[in-house]
Amino acid sequence: MQVPLQLGALDAAIIDLDGTLVDTLGDFAGALGRMLHDLALPPIDATQIERMVGKGSEHLLRSVLNHVLAPMDEAQRAIKIEALFAQAWASYQAHYRAINGQCAQVYPGADQGLQALRARGLRLACLTNKPHAFAVDLLHAKGLAGHFEHVFGGDSFERKKPDPLPLRKTCEALGTQPARTLMVGDSSNDAQAARAAGCPVVLVTYGYNHGQDARSVDADGWVDSLAQLA
Template sequence: MLNLKSFGSNPTPLDAVIIDLDGTMVDTLGDFAEALNRMLGDLELPPIAAQHIERMVGKGSEHLLRSVLNHVLEHMGKAPTAIEIEALYAHAWPSYQRHYLAINGHYARVYPGVEAGLQALRHAGLRLACLTNKPTSFALPLLRAKGLEGYFEQVFGGDSFDKKKPDPLPLLKTCEALQTAPARTLMVGDSSNDAQAARAAGCPVVLVTYGYNHGLPAQAVDADGYVASLELLLA
């Protein structure tokens, strides 16, 4: 069994691992930039640079779209109201969904060490689930396109439950689906959303150091450990 002694916490045997998707297993920033800029073009709005998008990723597509719309309008010299953002969002969401599904995975890459790490976790007898704030209709095709879907017993998206990370509900529901106790189920992610959800659910948590985390260093987030590659979880 995997335990957390290598991360400096009390040795706790684990039965399962829940793994985030964007910024943890797959670098999807290119997909986001392409789909969002196609959407902005449909709305006759100027494009947004990838470095701005990176800080907005992680809280679900709805939050991402609203953040992008607000950013673009502010940089046009406007001060959009919530009502104006929602009016634009009504047109933005179907456009974004269409474009994202069309290019899903085309501009994304699997991070080094991910497949080797997943293979090692499975070989160690651990049950695996993917839990992301990305809509399930986006997450499943991406995992399939990148050859990662077969590693997971369960895949849950941001629309699978009533709440998204950083709320603990998705982790608790995923543990329930895996039939594992939260204290024996490791959360692996790249951001404070993953860490906060894990802490509230009673799951241990390890963060990768190469992800998004809203543009801030992962090491600034309270977690049980930090790794530069999924391969190092069992090192």
């Protein structure tokens, strides 16, 4: 654990969802597996999916399709992906909506960490690249929704993390300055967005950082559990 930040100098915290609060890899694997079956395409291993999570549903679907269609040459693969995308999107959305939260687990210490931040007087918002409706449903299903004043998804703003716009807009909603608003996430997407927005950032070490060690990312601190923020 390394957390050099002084939480007393902060007014609020923005918390990522997938890979930070909840391990949703099982949900992704289930919904994507059913989608691929619908499209009569080969399956994909969960370890591959883990490296693709974090940049929104559109990026995830394109990455999965690119992976399972790898035997095709690049030009043919690109044409095939565009031809399949609308059907893949509709199938994935339907399956994810049905499975959302059923194969997901709250990370140990996540609830305690949120309670500790609130006890210190910090206002909390959840900011994720997951679609907003899915994020709200998941937070309610896992008993975490009550911690947050605001929940924003990948479709809440014009751009997604790692663009800084969602963080700036979330700070506006909270009524706080970026320099006094902590970003807590699991990946380089969160860290890059925070740096560009002017927010301090702490990363968890257990999430979905595209197969890379979170400690290799430029951040202000790292924790093995959100409970350590207490």
